[in-house]
Amino acid sequence: MSSSTTPFLRRYGTLMACLGFFFALKAGAVEQASTASAPAQCARVSVNTCGIAKALGRGINMGGMLEAPEEGAWGTRLDPAYVDVVAGRFNSVRIPVRWSNHADPDAAAAIDSFFLARVTAVVDAFLSKGMYVIIDVHHYQQLFGEKLQGKEFAVDDAVVEARFVNIWRQLGRHFKNRSDKLIFELLNEPAGRLNANAWNTLAPKALAAVRESNPERVVMIGPVDWGHPRALPSLRVPEDRNVIVTFHTYDPFNFTHQGVDYLPMKLPPGVTCCDEKQRAQIAGPIQMAHAWSAKAGYPVYLGEFGVMKVADIASRATYAKAVRGEAERLGISWAYWDFANAFGVYYPKTRDWIEPMRAALSD
Ligand code: BGC
Secondary structure (H helix, E strand, O other): OOOOOOOHHHHHOOEEEEOOEEEEOOOOOOOOOOOOOOOHHHOOOOHHHHHHHHHOOEEEEOOOOOOOOOOOOOOOOOOOHHHHHHHOOOOEEEEOOOHHHHEOOOOOOOEOHHHHHHHHHHHHHHHOOOOEEEEEOOOOHHHHOOOOOOOOOOOOHHHHHHHHHHHHHHHHHHHOOOOOOEEEEOOOOOOOOOOHHHHHHHHHHHHHHHHOOOOOOOEEEOOOOOOOHHHHHHOOOOOOOOEEEEEEOOOOHHHHOOOOOOOOOOOOOOOOOOOHHHHHHHHHHHHHHHHHHHHHOOOEEEEEOOOOOOOOHHHHHHHHHHHHHHHHHOOOOEEEEOOOOOOOOEEOOOOEEOHHHHHHHHO
């Protein structure tokens, strides 16, 4: 599990005072320009990209593995056996990757060839099962102005953004011949000093670096504020016909993040789910993203939601069903966070599904 020391206030922005505790809301033509029949949420993207947004369907995040400072540092490695475990049940898989700690410290940021081969093998294994695969840049702490984690190395501040763009230039070239089932997500949960203006300036540069070698591959971009839908209006989506906008929601936060050890203030365990108020907190952000999507003309994707294993299992399953149900009702594809880590649905040691979670997400 992440041991991020990200300040609570900076990480989750809006605070609610409640019984003396402050709970944070993290939330949260080739083709024709717009064909007459395209749904409003696809008005600005290609027919293929609109189809992919739907086809992503049910997904799972292989979290806590390749985005740890080093694979295994957070207790789980991406065991090749997981590919078959996941493949039959989910349409898509999101693979968070901490490239920044596996690339040269200078602006060119040459990616370590051993690590690149490792990630490539994982990507190809999932692609060979016919799944959609999303890879991102995850936990580039210095880009956010956050503390480094584990044995992470610091780089000169002057090259932080250039490294980000050059990492994408390399990934673009490296994966350019993969099928359109491989999707690039520019950055997980932009936050910290990467405010809306900074992100709206940086994202198009990374996208342009990808486009040099991948003119039509689907690229995902999410808003600041850790990807919460409330920040969607601040996102300036680059003019591009193959973009899907991703968002995250962990509302109600005091339920999903109970017992998490990387928040400055530990949220107490024992919170159950889901009463009427909690159901409204679950549905609100998803409906917000859906409404934004229809207005903006870009399809949206729920790339992360999830609940700590600390919560009781009946509540976890009820929550997972509620989020999934609302997303599916609105035609939004989703990915649960995470497979086998602190928010997991699978026990890596016994190689068993946590049955109520398996059922909630894949039946
Ligand atoms: C972070 C993880 C964290 C999860 C839930 C993810 O985006 O990368 O470290 O466990 O959100 O907070």
